[in-house]
Amino acid sequence: MTMQLITAAASPFVRKVRVLIRETDQLGDVEEVFVTTMPTAVDPIAKAANPTGRIPALVRPDGPALYDSRVITRFLDARVNAGLYPERDLWDVLTLEATGEEIMTSTVAMSYEGRLRPDDKQWDGWLDAQWDKVLGGIGALQARWMAHLNAPLNMGQIGVACALAYIDLRHDHRNWRQGHDSVAAWYEEFSKRPSMVDTQPE
Numbered sequence: 001m002t003m004q005l006i007t008a009a010a011s012p013f014v015r016k017v018r019v020l021i022r023e024t025d026q027l028g029d030v031e032e033v034f035v036t037t038m039p040t041a042v043d044p045i046a047k048a049a050n051p052t053g054r055i056p057a058l059v060r061p062d063g064p065a066l067y068d069s070r071v072i073t074r075f076l077d078a079r080v081n082a083g084l085y086p087e088r089d090l091w092d093v094l095t096l097e098a099t100g101e102e103i104m105t106s107t108v109a110m111s112y113e114g115r116l117r118p119d120d121k122q123w124d125g126w127l128d129a130q131w132d133k134v135l136g137g138i139g140a141l142q143a144r145w146m147a148h149l150n151a152p153l154n155m156g157q158i159g160v161a162c163a164l165a166y167i168d169l170r171h172d173h174r175n176w177r178q179g180h181d182s183v184a185a186w187y188e189e190f191s192k193r194p195s196m197v198d199t200q201p202e
Contacts, residue, residue: 004059012166022195024082084155096156103163106130
């Protein structure tokens with residue numbers, strides 16, 4: 001019996017799991033179940049898999065469902081001994097992955113602010129503060145993490161690429177590439193990977 005990944009195409013948290021599945025040749029073992037869910041209207045399938053209703057969630061036939069993207073990616077990596085969390089550089093890879101997660105957290109929050117809150121209740125100062133966090137993360141990638149981004153494939157790279165792709169999807173007008181030429185060049189090449197192309201939201 002296959003596992004089920006509760007997913008939504010636009011979520012960057014989900015996409016990093018979907019990229020890993022393709023990079024580690026586990027598509028035959030994981031059925032992708034697409035749902036439409038929002039903080040204000042949680043899909044019942046997502047709620048059944050994760051008590052908080054958040055995605056991604058991985059439903060397993062032989063154990064409780066797993067949730068939080070970093071839990072799921074560690075599980076799937078270990079399941080096939082893929083090596084995307086290399087022991088030699090584990091803490092660096094985890095920190096790089098966390099940087100991508102923090103960028104996702106801020107940009108998804110910005111999207112919700114713009115899409116779900118009435119215009120008269122949106123707070124530009126809060127949006128700007130979230131964008132400052134995003135720029136802080138990308139600035140750190142540019143200044144400190146390029147060697148790790150250019151290393152053999154690891155989960156940190158996948159997480160960062162999915163975070164940057166989400167900015168292009170929802171916040172492209174903010175021009176994150178300005179002043180981050182090395183990150184932009186790396187992302188341009190990484191986004192050509194078949195796993196990234198196959199999971200690109202429409």
